[in-house]
Amino acid sequence: MSSVLNSIDIQYVLGSLIKIALFWVFIMITVAYMVYAERRVLAVMQNRLGPNRVGWQGLLQPFADLIKFIFKEDIIPLSVNKVLYIVAPVVVLVPAMMVLIVYPFGPRSAPLPGGEMLSNMLNNLGNSLGYDWALDLRHVNLFVTNFNVGLLYIFALTSLGVYGIVIAGWASNSKYSLLGGLRSSAQMISYELALSLSVVAILIPAGTLDLVKIVEGQGGTWFGFIPKWNVLALFPAGIIAFIVYLISAIAETNRVPFDLPEAETELVAGFHTEYSALKFALFFMAEYVNMTTVSVLAAAVFLGGWQGPLVGSYPWLGFVWFIAKVFFFLFLYIWLRGTLPRFRYDQLMNFGWKILLPAALVNIVLAAVLGVIFL
Amino acid sequence: MEIIHLLFLAFAALAVVAAFNVILQRNPIYSAIGLIVVLCSLAALFLTLNAQFIAAIQIIVYAGAIMVLFVFVIMLLNVREEEARTDRQKYLKLLAVPLFVALLAEVVVVIRYVNATPPAIPNPNTVSDPATSLGTVESLARGMFTDYVLPFEATSVLILMAIVGAMYLARRESPAEVERIEQALAADSAAETGADGSPHA
Known part of the structure; x- marks a missing residue:
C-alpha cells in the first residue's frame, strides 16, 4: 500500500483538488448570479423591475431561491420509473461539471x-x-490541468449530457416529457456536429487540441494593433467558424431562439415537466453550467482566452480578461432571449442540417487551403 | 503497484459488471444503459493506458453518437420487455458454448505467448516532439496517414458504401409509388378493422 501512496504526487493531487474546489465554487456562484442577472436584465429590456426585494437590489435572490428549492417537497409521481427518474438529473449535471478541469482560467505559473x-x-x-x-x-x-486532448474531452463529456435528458423524458412516463426529451436530444445531436466541425477549422491555425496551448498560441498582435485571436486567423475562415460556433452553441444549450424542448406553449416544460424541488434545480443548474462551458470555449478558442493587454507583466490580469470575455457571451444569451422569437421545429432542423453543417464543412476546406498558403 | 494500476482494475471490474448487466437485463433500456457504462469505462481504461485521443473518440463516437441512436429507437418504439420471437433462434444458444470456449482460448493464447511487457511510454509532457510520444493526436495521425494509409482508406470506402446503401434503401419513392403504398396500407387497415370487429390500435 505504501508504494501506492508513494506514487502519488502530493503537490499535484492536493493542488488540483484545491483548485477544483475553488473553481467549482466560482462556477456555482457564476451560475447563481447568471440566473439573477438574466431576470434583472430581461426585466430592464421589458420595462419591468425584476426581483429587487431580497437584499440590496435583490442581490441575495439566488440564495433565497436555493433555500426554496431545498425545502420544497420532492414529489415523485407514481407512474415514473423510479431509478431512472432519480438518476437522470445527476447524469445531466455530473458531465457538465466535469469539464471544468480543463477550463483555461489564466496563464501558467x-x-x-x-x-x-x-x-x-x-x-x-x-x-x-x-x-x-x-x-x-x-x-x-491558473487552470486545474492541461492535457493533449482537452478540447475533445469537453466535447466528449458534453455529448454525454444528452442521456440525462433522454432518460428524464422517458422515465417520467408523461407524453410532454417524452416529446420534450426526444426533441431536445434530436436538437443536441444535430447541432453538436456543426459545433464540433466549426472548431475543427480553428484547429488548423491553432495546431493543438490542448486548450491551454490554444490560448497561449493567441498571444501577440498583427501589425501592432490587431490581436492574434483565432477568430481573425485565416480570414475569413476564422470568422465563419465563429459565427457557426455561436449559433450552434446556443442551439446546443437549448436556449432562445432554439428553446424548442422547453416550448411551454406546446410542451408545458419539456423533459423536466414532472420534476420538482431540488431535482428540477439540478436540471436548471446543468443548463446554466453548459452555457458557461460553451461560453468558456468561445472565449478560449476564438477570442484569445486570457490573452489581453498587460498580461505579460501581471499574470492575474489574465483571469480578469478571461472572465470578462466569458461574461460577454453569457450576457449575449440574455440579450438574445430578450430579443428573438422562437424557431419552428422544422425550421430548426433544416437550418442545422442544410445550412450550418455544410457551412462548417466547407469552412474546414477553406481553412485548410488558406492554412497551406499562409501558415 | 501504482495508483494508475488500481484505477485500471477498478474500471476493468466496472466494465465487466456493466457488460453482464447488458445481457442479463430483460428491459432493453437498462441493457442500453449498461452498454453506455461499458463504453465509458473502456474510455477510462484507454486513459490509464496513455491513449487520451482514443479515449475521447471512444466516448464521442460510441457513447455520444451510436448509443444515443440506440436509446432513441428503444424509447420511440417503447419496447418494454424482451420480445418472445427471439425464442425462434434456439440453436444460437447451442452455438454460444463453443464460441465462448474459442474466445477464451484466444485470450489465453494471447496472454501466454505474446510478449507481455509493452514498450516504455514516453510522457507527452516531457517529450519535445509530440509525434514521437504514444497516444497523442500527432503520433496517431502520422501512423494513420503513412504506415496504415491503405487499411485506413479501405475502411473509409467501406463506410461510404454503407452510407450510400442506407440512402438507397431509405430514399423517397416516386409520387406514384408513395400513392400505391398508401392505398395498400389503407386497404390493409380497413380489412383488419373488418376482421377484428374493432378499430386497430
Whole structure:
C-alpha cells in the first residue's frame, strides 16, 4: 500500500483538488448570479423591475431561491420509473461539471501572493509529521490541468449530457416529457456536429487540441494593433467558424431562439415537466453550467482566452480578461432571449442540417487551403 | 503497484459488471444503459493506458453518437420487455458454448505467448516532439496517414458504401409509388378493422 501512496504526487493531487474546489465554487456562484442577472436584465429590456426585494437590489435572490428549492417537497409521481427518474438529473449535471478541469482560467505559473510563506509553513508541518512533501507554492497555474486532448474531452463529456435528458423524458412516463426529451436530444445531436466541425477549422491555425496551448498560441498582435485571436486567423475562415460556433452553441444549450424542448406553449416544460424541488434545480443548474462551458470555449478558442493587454507583466490580469470575455457571451444569451422569437421545429432542423453543417464543412476546406498558403 | 494500476482494475471490474448487466437485463433500456457504462469505462481504461485521443473518440463516437441512436429507437418504439420471437433462434444458444470456449482460448493464447511487457511510454509532457510520444493526436495521425494509409482508406470506402446503401434503401419513392403504398396500407387497415370487429390500435 505504501508504494501506492508513494506514487502519488502530493503537490499535484492536493493542488488540483484545491483548485477544483475553488473553481467549482466560482462556477456555482457564476451560475447563481447568471440566473439573477438574466431576470434583472430581461426585466430592464421589458420595462419591468425584476426581483429587487431580497437584499440590496435583490442581490441575495439566488440564495433565497436555493433555500426554496431545498425545502420544497420532492414529489415523485407514481407512474415514473423510479431509478431512472432519480438518476437522470445527476447524469445531466455530473458531465457538465466535469469539464471544468480543463477550463483555461489564466496563464501558467502566476506568482501566488504569500506563496513562499505558505509553502515553508506546510513543508515545516510535513517535516514535523515525518513527511518530506517539498511543496512549492510560489507559482500556480491558473487552470486545474492541461492535457493533449482537452478540447475533445469537453466535447466528449458534453455529448454525454444528452442521456440525462433522454432518460428524464422517458422515465417520467408523461407524453410532454417524452416529446420534450426526444426533441431536445434530436436538437443536441444535430447541432453538436456543426459545433464540433466549426472548431475543427480553428484547429488548423491553432495546431493543438490542448486548450491551454490554444490560448497561449493567441498571444501577440498583427501589425501592432490587431490581436492574434483565432477568430481573425485565416480570414475569413476564422470568422465563419465563429459565427457557426455561436449559433450552434446556443442551439446546443437549448436556449432562445432554439428553446424548442422547453416550448411551454406546446410542451408545458419539456423533459423536466414532472420534476420538482431540488431535482428540477439540478436540471436548471446543468443548463446554466453548459452555457458557461460553451461560453468558456468561445472565449478560449476564438477570442484569445486570457490573452489581453498587460498580461505579460501581471499574470492575474489574465483571469480578469478571461472572465470578462466569458461574461460577454453569457450576457449575449440574455440579450438574445430578450430579443428573438422562437424557431419552428422544422425550421430548426433544416437550418442545422442544410445550412450550418455544410457551412462548417466547407469552412474546414477553406481553412485548410488558406492554412497551406499562409501558415 | 501504482495508483494508475488500481484505477485500471477498478474500471476493468466496472466494465465487466456493466457488460453482464447488458445481457442479463430483460428491459432493453437498462441493457442500453449498461452498454453506455461499458463504453465509458473502456474510455477510462484507454486513459490509464496513455491513449487520451482514443479515449475521447471512444466516448464521442460510441457513447455520444451510436448509443444515443440506440436509446432513441428503444424509447420511440417503447419496447418494454424482451420480445418472445427471439425464442425462434434456439440453436444460437447451442452455438454460444463453443464460441465462448474459442474466445477464451484466444485470450489465453494471447496472454501466454505474446510478449507481455509493452514498450516504455514516453510522457507527452516531457517529450519535445509530440509525434514521437504514444497516444497523442500527432503520433496517431502520422501512423494513420503513412504506415496504415491503405487499411485506413479501405475502411473509409467501406463506410461510404454503407452510407450510400442506407440512402438507397431509405430514399423517397416516386409520387406514384408513395400513392400505391398508401392505398395498400389503407386497404390493409380497413380489412383488419373488418376482421377484428374493432378499430386497430
